[in-house]
Amino acid sequence: MAPAPGGLAELDEATLVARARDRDPASFELLVRRYQRRIYSLCLRMLNGASGEAEDVAQEVFLTAWRRLPEIEYDGAFGSWLYRTATNKCLTILQRRKPVDEIDEHNTPIETGVDGDPARAVHNSEAMRALTLALAQLPPPQRACWLLREVHGRSYQEIADLVETTPTAVRGRIARARAELVEVMKPWR
Template sequence: PSRVGRVVCGVRATVLVHPSLVPGVPEIGSSPAAHGERGGRRFPPLDAPSLSDRSLAVAAAAGDRGAFDEIVRRFAPAMIRFAESMLADHGAAEDVVQDSLVVAWTRIGDFRHDSALRTWLFGIASHKVIDHRRRRIPRPGSDHVVDRACTDPRTDPPRTCSDAAFLAAVDEVLGTMPPRQRACWVLREVDGMRIVDIADILFTTPGAVRGQIARARATLEARLNAWT
């Protein structure tokens, strides 16, 4: 993996509201008809962290809030990082992901497992990013796409300082890239997604994704020469 892939842990701590608590959103995932049949149902505690993505999706579709909480825990940080890479605005990225999770909660019963749960969630987020970019007034971004190093400064201060400076340099270069190119690189190098899944999320072709990643890598290599 790239140095960024080894160094980056995730995005800053974020508080998201469970979709079922958003006014006007049904109590359970799935269709209104199913809501009428299962509203108010209680579920036994799940060992959610040990469940597969597929099992979590099935449980959430039945209305299990604990299962959906685990889905949020697994995927929301990466979804925010993706949205931020497209919008260059951390606050807007949080809003987009919150809206995306509301959609996911209400439509989880329609998820047919034809693709990975992560790809399905990121596809929803991609639609929301496009909607947001159509509505907003463009402004310079002031937040970071790659945000913190894994190393504990109490145990290895020199490495932590080095990683922090490196990530700051990476972030500066990423900020000069077109949003789609930046998103392709982040999804591949930071989140480790497959090319075909990135293409599905961004509504493009695998060849186009490869081209965007290649250009991003070339830019980073040229601009970060001092770090090699």
């Protein structure tokens, strides 16, 4: 990543959002760079490894953000707004789809062993494929809650706000998702 022009990289998110709202493209570009990998990762996992579709959704999220910046009332809420928008767009796509029978295994990330051990890398790759398939079998609301909590580290309250439900419902969805994933992943322990 090239250094941001004019020392923008040191600015906090709220300042960048305020500048982007004033139509400063460099500030918005820096916001995109800060969030693009996280939003793409969420979309990729939500959409069962469909990389092209995940790229399209992520790009659409940032285009929508640029257009709707004036609607974001609190400058510090930009990241949450991105996550909510990405989650909702992915859930909409998943509702239109037929149930998942297969995963695009070519887009499943392959984990390599830290020590460079090929056998370990194969084992990790197979485990990741199993996890990806297990996630694809979860109902989309459960998958969204689990990913937002376990992969993206969001709080129960924030997830509840993102998916427009209560923290208690989020906890229930995550508990059911965890139980199903633990069962499916037993052979990989």
